[in-house]
Amino acid sequence: MGETLIIFVASILFCLLVPLINFLHKVWWMPRRIQHVFFSQSIKGPPPRFLHGNTIEISEMRQNFMNRKLQLSHDIFRTLQPHIYLWTKIYGKNFLHWPGARAELVVSEPELIKELLYDNEQSFCRSDADRYLKKILGKGILTSDGEKWLKLRQLSSQAFHAESLRHMIPAMIESVELMLGRWKNYEGMEIDASEEFRLLTAEIISRTAFGSSYLEGQDIFQMLRKLVVLSCKNSHKTKLPIISSVFKDRYDLEADKLEKRVRDSVLEMVKKRQTEISFGEDFLGLHLKAHYASDGNSRITVQEIIDQCKTFYSAGQTTTSVLLSWTILLLAIHTDWQEKAREEVFELFGQQPPNPEGISRMKTMSMIINESLRLYPPSVYIQRKAKKGAKLGKLILPTNTNVHVPILAIHHDPKLWGKDAHIFNPERFSSGVAAATKNNPAAFLPFSLGPRACVGANFATLEAKISLSMILQRYTFTLSPNYVHSPVQILSLRPQHGVQVMITNVEVFCQILPSTGQRSKSMEMTNSFCICTQNKKEDLLLQLSWTWPFRKMLSMMSTERTLEVIFLSRLFVNLFSLVIKYVDKLWWTPRRMCYAIPMRLRHYNKYHPRSIVYVQKSLTLLGTMGILFSCFLCFFLLVLLRIFYKICWAPIHMQYVMRAQRIKGPPYKFLYGNTKEILSMKSKSMSCPMVDISHDIFPRIQPHMYAWRNLYGKNFLVWIGNKPQLVVTEPELIRQILSNKEGAYPKIKADSLVKKLLGDGLVMTEGEKWLKLRKLANHAFHAESLKDMVPAMIESVEAVLEKWRCHDGKEIEVYEEFRHLTSEVISRTAFGSSYLEGKNIFEMLMQLGFFIFKNDAKIRFLKDWKIFRSADDIASEKIEESLRNSIMSIVNKREEGVKIGKADSYGNDFLGSLLQAHHAADVKYRITIDDIVDECKTFYLAGHETISSALTWTIFLLAIHTDWQEKARNEVFEFFGHEKPKPDFIARLRNMTMIINETMRLYSPATNIVRRVGREVKLGKLTLPADMDINILPCAIHCDPEIWGADALLFKPERFAEGVAKATNYNTMAYLPFGFGPRTCVGLNFAANEVKIALSMMLQRFKFTLSPNYVHSPFTVLTLRPERGVPIVLNPL
Missing domain, CATH: 1.10.630.10 (Cytochrome P450)
Structure with a gap:
């Protein structure tokens, strides 16, 4: 009996000891060994803590920066990734850090990045997605590898090739029209552009890829958004794999429920399409055809269809919506580039919807979008995982080491982009991306690089160009004072508090003179209205009658009261000074001459008897003009006196009356009061x-x-x-x-x-x-x-x-x-x-x-x-x-x-x-x-x-x-x-x-x-x-x-x-x-x-x-x- 008990206890201790050894091997021995391997290759980094690695330091640094009030600056690298910014300065462009017990090599050298992303030796694969990301994307094109990835990539490429994109343009235009229809209720007001673009891109991806609408897929989008929020909350938490899978917290349980509901919703949509006469030629249709393919090598499962749908519902919406949000922000700040883009749009399309030929010729718009993607890329990093025996340049990487490419660090590097790397300057892309990067493809990575570059990059840029073109045709926009600059990484780089802009309708110019040439003329005439009183070569009344039909256009232009007052004051001052000059020219000087003419005519015996009559009639007319002008001056003087009484005398008198009764207060200031x-x-x-x-x-x-x-x-x-x-x-x-x-x-x-x-x-x-x-x-x-x-x-x-x-x-x-x-x-x-x-x-x-x-x-x-x-x-x-x-x-x-x-x-x-x-x-x-x-x-x-x-x-x-x-x-x-x-x-x-x-x-x-x-x-x-x-x-x-x-x-x-x-x-x-x-x-x-x-x-x-x-x-x-x-x-x- 004693021996049996000893054997039983020894067995239990052995069963406990093996997992313990395995655990210590993963969280203590392996990190020390990997650190030693990298240190021997001159790759250093912050020392890891037991279990947590560097996650606590990363969270603290991020929290410190997020608590600060940001200025409106495009230098966002140090804010969003302060740990990488700091450790790059300390340890160099390539260094090792530890999210938990997992080693991650940060690489910022373009040559190494190019080698990593092209991966000619096939030494790298996608890094393992965390449990939340798996629930969002499943095992679709973004998270799979090998044959499966190749199969899904071919299907996606077919869905988004040039001809397919051409067929999507009408649906994109229709979706943008719906959005702009809503904007009519907010003209002259503030809107949150990022929220509008979220709904727009959801509508477009629903129509073009899934043959539905945003309302039909609304639940899917909302559940995916909730999963994204959960992913962000848990991104830097260290969890033990076995324990966390058994003892789930409330976030895990909620994520499981959401994942199941997303799967059920997508499956319902797939089944609905299966009952139709044909599967269609859109993204969903092509995947259903592949599911029923006769060739077993090309066939995909229903689960793969669901994962692909989740991937494109999430990525297809998010990437384009953040691109549009940041581009609108930059154009709202830099109104000179907004005007250049608008001129290009009117030159190519006039008032018509964008067409494929014109879209391909949009040079200024492409420059603006590229610069927006450089300053605010949709994703701030790219990750890969090293396979066994992987090499990167001269470095030998241990198996399963993650390689992290910080896109923001590269896009904001003054050595690659010059001293103005943090400034919005689309001009740098005037000769194309290759010239801007000096033929260094790894310097510009908004959609990654190599065979795994984003399959929907052309779809996203096409959607952005159409949306921006149609917005610029109808509205001018400026940044709202309520905007708070707070970029945040939640799967994609997005504005935490939205992008609030003030929109003003510019349709009035096009309604008066629709064509491009006439439009520019109408703008010139409008500007002339503001300066017409300074032109002394033409008659004043003629100028006013010529510009009067455009008075409504002017009232639409002057949205700010301050500008309105400045303009009116200038107009009245110029008018009054000109009236005085014209009175001297048209009334007083001729009147003196008319009085002098009869006196001179009397010295001549031979003059026409009707001459005196004409002169007397002229004097009578001028006398009438003088009376009218005197009345005008009296009226003008009364108006001035009334204004003076209201804004000067009455307030001063009121203050005196109230102070005499011991009622005090802040002193009155001219016009504005307090x-x-x-x-x-x-x-x-x-x-x-x-x-x-x-x-x-x-x-x-x-x-x-x-x-x-x-x-x-x-x-x-x-x-x-x-x-x-x-x-x-x-x-x-x-x-x-x-x-x-x-x-x-x-x-x-x-x-x-x-x-x-x-x-x-x-x-x-x-x-x-x-x-x-x-x-x-x-x-x-x-x-x-x-x-x-x-x-x-x-x-x-x-x-x-x-x-x-x-x-x-x-x-x-x-x-x-x-x-x-x-x-x-x-x-x-x-x-x-x-x-x-x-x-x-x-x-x-x-x-x-x-x-x-x-x-x-x-x-x-x-x-x-x-x-x-x-x-x-x-x-x-x-x-x-x-x-x-x-x-x-x-x-x-x-x-x-x-x-x-x-x-x-x-x-x-x-x-x-x-x-x-x-x-x-x-x-x-x-x-x-x-x-x-x-x-x-x-x-x-x-x-x-x-x-x-x-x-x-x-x-x-x-x-x-x-x-x-x-x-x-x-x-x-x-x-x-x-x-x-x-x-x-x-x-x-x-x-x-x-x-x-x-x-x-x-x-x-x-x-x-x-x-x-x-x-x-x-x-x-x-x-x-x-x-x-x-x-x-x-x-x-x-x-x-x-x-x-x-x-x-x-x-x-x-x-x-x-x-x-x-x-x-x-x-x-x-x-x-x-x-x-x-x-x-x-x-x-x-x-x-x-x-x-x-x-x-x-x-x-x-x-x-x-x-x-x-x-x-x-x-x-x-x-x-x-x-x-x-x-x-x-x-x-």
Whole structure:
């Protein structure tokens, strides 16, 4: 028995010892041996650590560089691959480093690279793909070797040969047309070009290679993107092969699920093609033919078809989209090259779509694309694996050594490309790639080199040329100030935060004179309009009449207000100086001559008797001209005096009046007031997120008000342009303003952009009309109506929570989710439709909101002159028209239902109430169609913006303060259990009410309440002149320690335990999330009900915590919202 036990124990020890020896051999002995082999050949490198190699150092260096704010520079090598940049300087162009226990030789010498990639001795093969890359690409052309690779390469070459590419051009053009059709809604606005190109290239690869569309393959693209993100997260993690295959982490499990779903989706597409009459001649069709080939040597399996499809779905989209993104970035910066490319496009194609002959002759475009590929290659490295006995130059490589070619290092090497290697200079490719590289093919490797060069390189460049050509035919573009330069390697080199550009339509030139020659002439005529008043050889009136037809073209060109003002000032000055000169030439000099002529004629006895008559008529005409000119001068002088009064005298006088009453503020500056300081302070505070999760957001969202309140006191005067604005934060004065018992504080006059957003609806109107609309809104949102809305609210929340089930244990961004939810609720309850029906309306309202945010606190000169409009004005007018049409279609649909008998009445919802009022028999209660449209716009916007903001900040606070989350959950279960919320119990949710009130205090939806002084009025001890604006700051009041105590900046819902009145010490002006007085938000109870229902149902199903990826950056666009969303981690109960 003892001997048996000894043998058994010895066997177990032996079984444990063999794997241990094997493990130590791999992770300790082999690295030491390989290091010794390379050191003996003068190849050095950083010393590896046990198990981890150099991965920890690599991750730290990368993290250090990624945390820095990058300047807009093309020198990205040291940022993206800091370890290679540093170790190249220390150890030379060829060195050894260790990703984990695997040796990797970095080679930067062109001759060695050429030998490696051509591989004439067949000493190298593809390096082993990691487990995530295998799931993305399978065993397709990018990861296979030998006979299998040869077979797949021949099939791919056939799919992308010259004739096949020619047949793909119409599909590419059609796809680009679809994208540019979407861009029409964003003319004069900012777009994220990288996201647009991602969708475009997905559409093109779907059409040309798989005979489908992006929508059909949408799930495949999205799942592949998720796999790419997982690959990036785990790229520098060291995992033990056997252990990691048995004990999988959550990333591995998620990747396995995604891989299976991708396989099923691709297989479904393959089976669908198999049922068709013929397989087709595209990429998928050729692979299916090979699957059914009679020759066994040429036949491929279904799994190989799936792997090939995954490869080209991923690589076919990514490579071209990043190429287009970086090229657009470079052209947006270097507008001179953008113009050169545009001239070439118009020269070759005019306004027609690109054709194959013209594409092959595009020299400038090819130069630009090559330079873009040099600075920003799709992949930043190439890897190979050494076979047994492999040699590279004079080096002998141990078996299975990886060889790493850093493409960025080569493309940015001043020894290969000159001192301007980091500068965008397409001119270097003017004589072709060979001349640019001095016949050194290994110096330019965007698509690799040798037999394994990218099979889709021609496809990618063709797609890029077509896309860029069609964009340049229609738009000019400049880089948006919101662009953040952050290249990142996630399988391909891509912009981490997108590429934001401002697009402007240039179609107007081509519409006037379409052909190339005429187009250039029209440009010359337009330029002449700007300088016509400087040409003294031609008559002034003749010049103006000649250039006047092109005035619209000029207004389209002048998109920036500053340029507009400069141009107008120059034009008026030149016109006035010329008028003076022409008055002297055409009126005063002839008049003197006409007076002199009769005097001289009287000395002659022989003169024609009618001569005096002609002279007298000339004098009369000149006298009339003199009167007209005098009137013109008087009018001009009056205009100047009025301008002087508005921008000089009135502000100085107002400052004097207010200072006499001890109201101070920042000094008024000519024309701009304090707007430049406001914009500067806001830009500085918004340039980076808040360091800590603090609820002290007043200094961030309104830094100017915060600074001036501390400097000048609770009430102070600021200047928005030449308009005075009294900022009031004293509760007693606020009560007097918002109560407005004498009607002395009406709503401010909305500017053109706000009018387009809200019209003349409930929020903006005054007097009898406001009273009429307020009664309608009160009727639509009274208690009984709200009770009837509860089922629709519950159904909408159910749909959202059902979708969240697939995010169990994962991160989800709730702001966007709540925006869709609240849009669905207001659509159902107020308009009897759904979010999808009103989707366009919500999107257009958000676009108008963006315009208001963009133009906030900017001085708009000549804003009342309709002929001098900015690009934002033009774009907003188009959006307003489309918005009106969309609302009218919903209104007409409801009316049509009643007319044809589908419905008995217009309904009891908000829209039904409006239509009943429109058709009312009593004229006093009747409203117009314009009133209906304006009310719909108001409630579509307010019904989702305010509530989505309130829900988001509430969830944010509960995710941080899990103790209050538990209290709220216990209360929900106490009242509802696992049942749906009931209307009778919603009002009894005491803890929930406290939490919502505290959220509204810390993160009030509205950051300003603005009124106007309608006439001279007494406010407290102050006497306010008419036409002054008053600005009330809820954020300053809600965080005031004098009102709320020392813990004013802390989340403490218990302060509302005895109600709002007790919490504010019966000071109603201390709490203003929804206004006060007769103009309090009419949808207050609707919002409270919706928030309580959504939170209750969410708490019944999930626990949630704040994601570590959350970045605290509140900012204001119409309402207070999180700039970068609120990601939370959901855990099901």
